[in-house]
Amino acid sequence: MNRTAVPSCDAAKLPRYAEIRRELEHAILSGRWPPGRRVPSEHDLVAWYGCARMTVNKALSELAAAGLIVRHRRAGSFVAVPANDQSILEIHDIEAEARSDGKAYRFELLGRALRKATRADAARLGVKPGAPVLALASVHFVDGAPFAAEDRLINLDAVPRARDIDFTTRTPGGWLLAQIPWSRARHRISAINADAAMARALRIARGAACLVVSRETWQQEVPITQVDLSHSGESHHLVAHFSPAGRRRDGSGKHRQP
């Protein structure tokens, strides 16, 4: 009926279902609908948008496929609790993995600095030099042994509350994850030889191979945090499963047909 209805905001050429998906997505990623919050039922959305149920179903199905919501018959749809950060890549999630294996987990904050972003900070985090950042250095221990060294920057313009959090009791990663739903992350994985400081922190030999996972996280194009996690190479590896083509990524639309 309302083919020409005004689409609430941006006059897009999006199909109806994509428009609906975008609006819900925004409500979720902006934090307006927190994890666990109930999403309106298909029936409600049909009434709200004035379209057929299959249309809202397609929008909701895509959100479910993207992992933003979970759906259950009779119970309804709910904003998903953010997946555990590292498990996305099926990277060993330090704390959760350790605890689920019945191992002891401990976290030690080595340093905390509140500062205006240096040029190096700005490059790492993707903010402008001078922007307020929180720098944290810490070590994760599993069963008493150092497991990973963490070096993190947090964009305080995006997460001002972080300024007042006591990160000696909560891991920055865990806190951020619970606070900020992220919409995009980039991992860079590399190998380095441990320098003196890292060797000391991880209690390994100088020069031992370390696996470094650098992660930048964004919420709607705003940088949230950047973290370097360095693991002793011999005690750690990352695992990832894939199917052909996976998700289409931004710059990789390489489809062709003859």
Add this chain to the structure above:
Amino acid sequence: MNRTAVPSCDAAKLPRYAEIRRELEHAILSGRWPPGRRVPSEHDLVAWYGCARMTVNKALSELAAAGLIVRHRRAGSFVAVPANDQSILEIHDIEAEARSDGKAYRFELLGRALRKATRADAARLGVKPGAPVLALASVHFVDGAPFAAEDRLINLDAVPRARDIDFTTRTPGGWLLAQIPWSRARHRISAINADAAMARALRIARGAACLVVSRETWQQEVPITQVDLSHSGESHHLVAHFSPAGRRRDGSGKHRQP
């Protein structure tokens, strides 16, 4: 109408669209429908399966989302050409990346062995000891400098043609990719200190940190190949982009709602 129609083979409880998707998927992954081959139109499939167009549309849409087919109005649907192996993880694809950067690429086969799988081979590749395997060792050069050392096993029961291929002119990865559409891959990423042989192959110092990407590839649960790619740590890193939850993976259905 034919709610009870016989589903061609396995008496599954799958919904109709999933059944259709599975059949098409099998035709593609088995190689029966080679890349570029035209997929029957929605109209044809509606006639064939005797269901509504939306149902086959859902099956085809999922295949397109999974990257197995590409679809174009008027032109029809086609089996996708297999995506470039490594670009899946946005790993630097050695040859393609080098060439697209205008750099020289060269490949050198160091060793080739046809043998019955040893116990170690069997564990690496996931076949039974004694199964025929082809072992290949090689080095990839970019701009004249060694870029990665490759150590590969190929399951000859799955890819008998590999026995007769001259891998001094074609890279095993490139050949396999063109031959065998894969349905699943697992990457293991770790860091090691270069041993003497690797230091020699990559022309780096003994003990230098190396990034090792181990990849196992399956076609419908049949192991195809296993490869260890070792890169000099300082010259290489992997990059991966993610959105929340990404694709649901086999063992990671950790969704919960309150």
Add this chain to the structure above:
DNA sequence: GAGTGGTCTAGACCACTGA
């Protein structure tokens, strides 16, 4: 022009499960 996919409709039945 005609065939294709992209989207949408206005219904329908069913399975599941919380109240």
Add this chain to the structure above:
DNA sequence: CAGTGGTCTAGACCACTCA
């Protein structure tokens, strides 16, 4: 029981593009 999502139907109009 009643509400929810999962699936399906039998149509429809449109945009695109090849012949």
